[in-house]
Amino acid sequence: MLAIGERDTELSDRLTEELVAFNTAxxxxxxxxxxxxxxxxxxxxxxxxxxxxxxxxxxxxxxxWVRDESRKDGWGSRxxxxxxxxxxxxxxxxxxxxxxxxxAPGFYQRHGYxxxxxxxxxxxxxADVHLFKSLA
Numbered sequence: 470m471l472a473i474g475e476r477d478t479e480l481s482d483r484l485t486e487e488l489v490a491f492n493t494a495x496x497x498x499x500x501x502x503x504x505x506x507x508x509x510x511x512x513x514x515x516x517x518x519x520x521x522x523x524x525x526x527x528x529x530x531x532x533x534w535v536r537d538e539s540r541k542d543g544w545g546s547r548x549x550x551x552x553x554x555x556x557x558x559x560x561x562x563x564x565x566x567x568x569x570x571x572x573a574p575g576f577y578q579r580h581g582y583x584x585x586x587x588x589x590x591x592x593x594x595x596a597d598v599h600l601f602k603s604l605a
Contacts, residue, residue, distance in 0.1 A: 489498075491500060493523075496525060496554050498524060498525030499523075500523070500524065500525065500560070501522070501523070501524045502520055502522065502523045502524070502559060503521065503522045503523070504520075504522075504523070504552075504555055504559070504561055505516055505518060505519060505520045505521070506532075506548050506551045506552050506555070507517040508535075508547075508548060514518070516535065516536055516539045516544055517525070517533075517534055517535030517536060517538065517539060517544045517545065517548055518532075518533075518548065519532065519533040519534075519548050519549070519551075519552050520532045521552055521555075521556070523556060523559045523561055525564050526560060526561050526563065527561060527564070527565060528552070528553075528556035528559070528561040528563070528564045528565070528604075529564075529565050529566070530549075530552065530564060530565070530566035533545065533548060533549065533552075533566075533573075535548070538577035544575060545573070546580065549577075549580055550580075552564075553602075553604060555592060556604060557604055561604060562603065562604050562605045563601065563602065563603050563604055564582075564601070564602045564604060565585075565599070565600070565601050566582065566599075566600050567588075567592055567597050567598060567599045567600065568597070568598050568600065569595050569597055569598070570591070570595045570596050570597075570598060571595050571598070574598040574600065577600045577602075578600070580602070581602050582601060582602040583600065583601055583602070584598055584599065584600055585599045585600065585601045586599045587599065
């Protein structure tokens with residue numbers, strides 16, 4: 470039976486489990502992990518943060534966000550640098566990330582990331598820019 474519906478957390482967890490097993494068998498890399506970097510202000514409000522995964526020496530940045538009024542305070546750079554340091558601590562020697570053209574590909578390029586490709590077709594005529602950095 471084929472069923473279509475809203476996001477199914479149980480299905481997502483099972484697919485992740487199955488793909489991790491497949492990927493581990495195919496590559497021999499079983500050192501999968503996740504981490505986050507979080508910045509709060511004196512009132513405990515979120516200033517910004519990052520989520521990432523690690524696997525086989527690669528760190529993948531999933532999300533990086535800094536609130537509008539804090540974007541010129543250097544938090545993006547500090548968060549990214551903290552994530553790169555944590556990735557190194559976990560044995561990673563490279564990082565991958567993607568950013569829509571209206572977001573921050575220039576930010577990543579200023580931090581040593583090189584564009585490796587683009588996915589066209591993002592709403593508004595934009596693209597998803599794929600970037601890579603060696604930590605070695």
